[in-house]
Amino acid sequence: MKPFVYESRAQRVLFGAGTLAQVAAEVEALGARKALVLCTPPQRAQAEQVAGLLGERAAGVFDGAVMHVPMAAAREARAVAQRLGADCAVAVGGGSTIGLGKAIALDSGLPILAVPTTYAGSEMTPIYGLTEEGVKRTGRDLRVLPRTVIYDPQLSLGLPVGLSVVSGINAMAHAAEGLYADDANPVTQLMAEEGLAALGRALPAIHADSGNRQARADALYGAWLCGTVLGSVAMALHHKLCHTLGGSFNLPHAETHTIVLPHALAYNAPAAPAATTRIARALGAADAPLALYELALRHGAPVALRQIGLREEDLDRACALAMQNQYPNPRPLEAAALRRLLQNAYDGVPPAA
Ligand SMILES: NC(=O)C1=CN([C@@H]2O[C@H](COP(=O)(O)OP(=O)(O)OC[C@H]3O[C@@H](n4cnc5c(N)ncnc54)[C@H](OP(=O)(O)O)[C@@H]3O)[C@@H](O)[C@H]2O)C=CC1
Numbered sequence: 001m002k003p004f005v006y007e008s009r010a011q012r013v014l015f016g017a018g019t020l021a022q023v024a025a026e027v028e029a030l031g032a033r034k035a036l037v038l039c040t041p042p043q044r045a046q047a048e049q050v051a052g053l054l055g056e057r058a059a060g061v062f063d064g065a066v067m068h069v070p071m072a073a074a075r076e077a078r079a080v081a082q083r084l085g086a087d088c089a090v091a092v093g094g095g096s097t098i099g100l101g102k103a104i105a106l107d108s109g110l111p112i113l114a115v116p117t118t119y120a121g122s123e124m125t126p127i128y129g130l131t132e133e134g135v136k137r138t139g140r141d142l143r144v145l146p147r148t149v150i151y152d153p154q155l156s157l158g159l160p161v162g163l164s165v166v167s168g169i170n171a172m173a174h175a176a177e178g179l180y181a182d183d184a185n186p187v188t189q190l191m192a193e194e195g196l197a198a199l200g201r202a203l204p205a206i207h208a209d210s211g212n213r214q215a216r217a218d219a220l221y222g223a224w225l226c227g228t229v230l231g232s233v234a235m236a237l238h239h240k241l242c243h244t245l246g247g248s249f250n251l252p253h254a255e256t257h258t259i260v261l262p263h264a265l266a267y268n269a270p271a272a273p274a275a276t277t278r279i280a281r282a283l284g285a286a287d288a289p290l291a292l293y294e295l296a297l298r299h300g301a302p303v304a305l306r307q308i309g310l311r312e313e314d315l316d317r318a319c320a321l322a323m324q325n326q327y328p329n330p331r332p333l334e335a336a337a338l339r340r341l342l343q344n345a346y347d348g349v350p351p352a353a
Pocket residue numbers: 040041042043067068069093094095096097099117118119120121122123125126127128129155156158159160163167230253254
């Protein structure tokens with residue numbers, strides 16, 4: 001075994017159906033008196049329900065969460081939190097809502113209690129993202145790591161099947177890249193493999209029956225583990241490509257991950273055989289990139305970048321942008337091979353090295 005560093009993070013996690021009922025006690029345990037509940041506009045009713053559970057500990061509901069956390073939304077949320085005297089933020093929703101909580105915490109140090117309803121995994125990471133003038137900036141800061149996370153699978157029952165599949169594959173991408181990360185260690189690798197297996201079981205079951213409670217719990221458990229991996233080790237080609245495509249071409253986050261992942265893994269497979277074998281083992285498959293491609297294809301998810309709004313004439317620029325950033329990756333970045341990867345992902349053909 002190679003020498004390694006493992007850093008554990010202080011977070012309290014409640015997991016299980018009905019755990020949302022403990023939200024007021026958890027806010028109290030944080031030493032907070034008034035929590036601002038955050039959500040997107042369509043999830044306001046759910047946030048109001050959480051405010052109801054908080055009772056006198058609710059400062060109010062702010063429903064201004066937007067994908068990629070525009071700076072204007074962050075400023076408004078910070079001002080509302082201050083005006084209402086909030087000393088805690090409760091983020092109820094997906095990565096966009098939790099990202100808004102992180103933007104408040106980055107500025108004020110307010111503790112965050114996260115109640116995730118998708119599988120994106122942001123609740124387990126100290127990573128924040130903020131978008132200003134069309135540029136998304138990400139960074140790491142322990143102030144934004146949610147102090148408490150409530151994983152209540154009942155809240156994800158309403159997540160539409162299509163979103164569940166792409167969000168689940170977004171989580172699987174964290175684990176897959178975590179397995180070959182430069183700073184991977186045996187503990188994160190264990191979590192990655194278990195997270196992949198849980199989501200590999202859960203997504204077909206959710207596709208068959210979105211109300212399958214066992215599968216919803218399995219998926220959220222997998223998302224927890226995969227999010228922990230994302231927060232613990234450095235991501236590589238796949239995540240960098242998705243950020244380029246999402247940030248510069250405004251493509252939807254989870255769908256972009258779903259489409260790119262098989263191709264990024266196929267690109268890296270020759271240079272990361274042990275990680276590729278572990279991914280395949282977790283999925284009970286012979287070929288890891290193909291298994292992820294088929295997971296998407298069989299369960300109604302998009303498999304081609306052209307399906308989600310990228311234009312073929314953007315591929316050269318996407319490739320050039322991706323080549324600009326230098327980061328650790330198992331296989332060196334080669335322009336011609338990367339351009340082929342992007343073309344394959346654009347066309348939606350099965351992955352090839
Ligand atoms: N910092 C980090 O570590 C990470 C950050 N992220 C960031 O998070 C964002 C992506 O997260 P993701 O969760 O995919 O995106 P969103 O939070 O935007 O949620 C995706 C979709 O799920 C829907 N949804 C969420 N909860 C429910 C629910 N209970 N019922 C029905 N629909 C629901 C949302 O609907 P509606 O719009 O109606 O709410 C939205 O359409 C990106 O900005 C990404 O960069 C992602 C992973 C990690």
